[in-house]
């Protein structure tokens with residue numbers, strides 16, 4: 580909890596998570612939409628090895644919608660702390676989009692922005708609810724921007740869940756889109772509360788997520804029937820646990836198996852559990868990733884997966900950074916990302932705001 584936690588550690592975790600989210604976005608963006616291949620994996624490895632080397636000069640990597648929207652969530656919490664001012668936040672999202680529309684936004688979400696602007700933010704619910712013939716988006720756009728909420732509401736779980744849900748519903752109303760954002764938020768929150776000097780119990784971390792998602796998924800479906808199929812996020816998290824437990828050093832789990840089992844797509848259900856897996860898997864060595872730095876390992880593994888890898892790596896980085904703090908982030912890697920100084924300042928302001936909320 581923030582008040583009990585040493586302030587230097589807490590501040591470092593805010594920075595780590597916000598920077599992790601930025602770095603994953605910037606490092607993954609060049610490969611977004613590609614298919615996994617061993618050629619791509621080699622290319623990613625060479626780039627990350629250079630970043631860890633003594634000197635490496637290259638143009639910085641630009642951020643995408645993942646960071647543009649995360650930035651707005653952090654700003655909203657800093658300027659108008661609690662309860663989350665969704666009207667103000669919707670305005671920030673829309674402003675940011677029209678200022679820089681070419682940041683790789685999801686095809687559907689742009690419709691929501693246009694409708695919100697047209698209705699002058701008087702009706703915040705309908706544009707998102709109308710998406711995809713009324714079923715709402717199941718994309719990972721809610722999850723990719725939720726990290727500041729998981730950090731800010733440390734120590735107040737109910738307020739955090741409520742804020743994460745309201746933040747997501749501005750653009751995503753499908754229960755898979757909403758619950759994916761809640762899962763990502765809870766993962767950041769859990770990571771934040773742990774001491775990075777103690778060895779992480781990866782099974783316990785996954786079990787705690789399963790227990791919390793069980794409550795969330797049950798609440799929506801009403802009374803639990805033991806004959807009902809396992810709810811979707813619980814099922815994905817059970818697969819995360821299984822992948823972790825059957826990882827044999829002599830026959831390691833490879834990218835193809837992770838993609839085949841959990842997914843690497845734009846759907847929240849096939850990307851949030853994947854990001855959680857990347858974070859947890861990176862606590863031990865991964866063949867082909869030559870580093871002692873578990874933060875780098877988690878990001879590199881996520882980028883390797885290709886598919887929606889800017890978003891998967893960004894969500895991985897948010898969880899990893901909330902656990903390890905910013906001291907574990909390599910300077911060169913950070914400096915190759917557009918906006919890293921601004922994100923650091925934003926993280927500091929978010930931390931200050933979280934103390935007085």
Ligand code: R7I
Pocket residue numbers: 643644645683684685686687688689711714715716717718719720721723753845846887889890
């Ligand atoms: O979820 P969203 O903000 O997209 C985020 C992704 C990240 O990968 C970013 O890096 C960026 O590239 O976009 O945007 P949405 O438009 O709500 O959802 C993304 C996509 O998911 C949509 O454009 C659809 O292709 C798909 N999708 C659906 N398709 C069919 N039916 C989402 N919901 C549905 C659906 O209900």
Ligand code: MG
Pocket residue numbers: 643644645682683889890
């Ligand atoms: Mg993106």
Ligand code: MG
Pocket residue numbers: 611887888889890891
């Ligand atoms: Mg993406």
